[in-house]
Amino acid sequence: MKIELKRTDQVGVTVVGGGAVNALGVVRCFGRRGIAVAFVDSDCDHPALYSRSVHTRLVCPDPDESETQFVDFLRDFAENSRTRYMIVPLGDAEVRVISKHKGELQQSYLISLPSFEVIKKLVNKKEFYKMLAQMGVQHPTTYFPEDISELESIGKEINYPYIVKPAYTIPFRKRFRTKCFQIGCYQDLTGAIEKLRDTNLEVVVQEIIPGTDIYMCSTYFDKRSNPIAVCGYDKLRQYPPDFGSGSLCRSNWRKTPIELALSILKEIGYQGIAYVEFKKDPWDGEYKLLEINARTSLQNRLPARCGADLEYIAYLDAIGQYEGSSVQPEEGIVWIDEIGDLLSCLVQLKDGRLRxxxxLAPLRGRKVYAISAWDDPIPSLVHLSNLSSALLRLLWDRLTTSTRTMMAR
Known part of the structure; x- marks a missing residue:
């Protein structure tokens, strides 16, 4: 399906936040079509700030730490600009804050997001899994400890292995640099408890569905909560290898999980772009819902390459120029996060889990790359530099921690 814009200079796009891979895919989506792109993030070293697709580069307050200042910044930018913008938030914090202040910001921006009530249910994992239970949607067995003592009692009673994951992802990841704690024995549980003891972080305890059959689908729902486009893909590899973001994915149409995802989003009155993640349980053959994210995915250029460019479709719909029709996305196209997948392979080769x-086998055939682009090379170099700096900081932290431990002895 080829979609063309009647006039490319009437509405620009303000892309806000998100990781390097996600943001680069979205800014290039619009910039390559000649649409004015403003990129806004709290990180002055974000690779997307160096993209040729971006014409306005802005560093903003952190929405997690300065919500009011963040909203004021966005409003002031729009009011002082001669261009009308659609706003596209890419990070969980940006989605939450912009949805919360949607009424205020809609005076300055076109916004395609669900209500704040819907966002709260998706972002807070306690509320999310309780909602799934009420809807009768199959998902991993989940427990909701109210405090550390209850976490310990639940952890002792259920079978290993399982995970302890945050109710709110961002503060947990900032503090611990991981998505969850993997609990394989009692010592792992006590270690997690000690890390959490002096925090106010809410967590859930969740069973681990065995196997590696993970399926994701991305979709766009219009303001009447009708699905306009959808694309599904297998998550072949991820980084980190056990609980990470997809680093190698391949488009594949699986009717059962796609229909389930669309029915759930329809039932909650969803609007905007979402991606839904399932894992197929080898014990009963059922797809268990892992999460729903109210934003674009890292793999956003994969649906685009398959014929379902969700971000551009959402843009055309927002400005009243979408004239396309439903299309069956192409199958068998591979998306690669070049650096993330290299790291995933190295870890698994070292552990003997991969030959x-x-x-190399999944890399055959048609491909789309997450970062590299001949027409936009600088962000790749910035991204590699940022990752190298982060790795050096991590090694230094581990070295100093080890040294302090030895001296204490």
């Missing part, structure tokens, strides 16, 4: 020929 070289198995690492």
């Amino acid at each position: 070289v020929r198995d690492a």
Whole structure:
């Protein structure tokens, strides 16, 4: 399906936040079509700030730490600009804050997001899994400890392995640099409890569905909560290898999980772009819902390459120029996060979980790359530099921690 814009200079796009991979895919989506792109983030070293697709580069307050200042910044930018913008938030914090202040910001921006009530149910994992239980949607068995003592009692009673994951992802990841704690024995549980003891972080305890059959689908719902486009793909590899973001994905149409995802989003009155993640349980063959994210995915250029460019479709719909029709996305196209997948393969090769020929086998055929672009090379170099700096900081932290431990002895 080829979608063309009647006039490309009437509405620009303000892309806000998100990781390097996600943001680069979205700014290039619009910039390559000649649409004015403003990129806004609290990180002055964000690779998307260096993209040729971006014409306005802005560093804003952190929405997690300065919500009011963040909203004021966005409003002031729009009011002082001669261009009308659609706003596209890419990070969980940006989605939450912009949805919360949607009524205020709609005076300055076109916004395609669900209500704040819907966002709260998706962002807070306690509320999310309780909602799934009420809807009768199959998902991993989940427990909701109210405090540390209850976490310990639940952790002792259920079978290993399982995970302890945050109710709110961002503060947990900022503090611990991981998505969850993997609990394989009592010592792992006590270690997690000690890390959480002096925090106010809410957590849930969740069973681990065995196997590696993970399926994701991305979709766009219009303001009447009708699905306009959808694309599904297999998550072949991820980084970190056990609980990470997809680093190698391949488009594949699976009717059962796609229909389930669309029915759930329809039932909650969803609007905007979402991606839904399932894992197929080998014990009963059922798809268990892992999460719903109210934003674009890292793999956003994969649906686009398959014929369902969700971000552009959402833009055309927002400005009243979408004239396309439903299309069956192409299958068998591979999306690669070049750096993330290399790291995933190296870890698994080291652990003996992956052979070289198995690492290379999925790379055959048609491909789309997450970062690299001949027409926009600088962000790749910035991204690599940022990752190298982060790795050096991590090694330094571990070295100093080890040294302090030895001296204490």
